């Protein structure tokens with residue numbers, strides 16, 4: 374399928390899901406280009422999507438170095454030793470999930486980095502992320518890191534979750550985001566929620582996602 378056709382279908386879904394949602398904000402679509410070539414990613418940009426997401430350093434650099442005029446999201450787990458290589462080229466980091474990573478970003482960043490705190494809402498062992506109970510404390514303790522801005526929270530639902538389970542995880546993330554936002558912390562405006570992938574973005578939008586991350590359904 375052409376990217377353009379996929380995009381039209383996704384945009385229709387976004388409208389329908391927004392109509393069902395009590396949150397009125399149209400989410401920003403991040404095209405996850407980790408599976409595809411630079412050429413295919415370029416097609417995405419030509420179709421009008423200017424936010425790209427990559428989960429590995431190599432793919433991130435490939436797209437960043439070869440495609441102009443895009444906002445680059447790093448959505449994968451970030452190894453501490455890789456921070457200095459890429460952090461100053463990241464527009465949004467979706468995977469701030471530990472204090473040691475925050476420390477390294479503080480040390481290496483030459484500007485304030487927009488970060489999502491990754492939350493392990495489902496509590497799955499295999500998932501990265503801060504547990505729901507610890508997000509508030511973790512966020513507060515980032516106040517001393519002036520190179521980090523907590524723009525929001527991010528989560529991923531487990532692959533085998535039912536729609537009801539997915540919905541409850543997304544609801545929890547949204548509530549948590551609203552709670553943190555209400556603290557009025559200068560370093561953590563926390564206005565955003567990054568949730569929803571190819572198989573669950575409709576649910577995510579209904580539950581108030583402001584960034585959705587779509588790979589397979591858009592470029593696959």
Ligand SMILES: *Cc1c(COP(=O)(O)O)cnc(C)c1O
Nearest residue numbers: 405428448570571586587588589
């Ligand atoms: C791969 C990936 C996506 C996109 O997944 P699709 O199912 O292909 O849409 C979204 N978020 C993260 C963190 C990913 O690693």
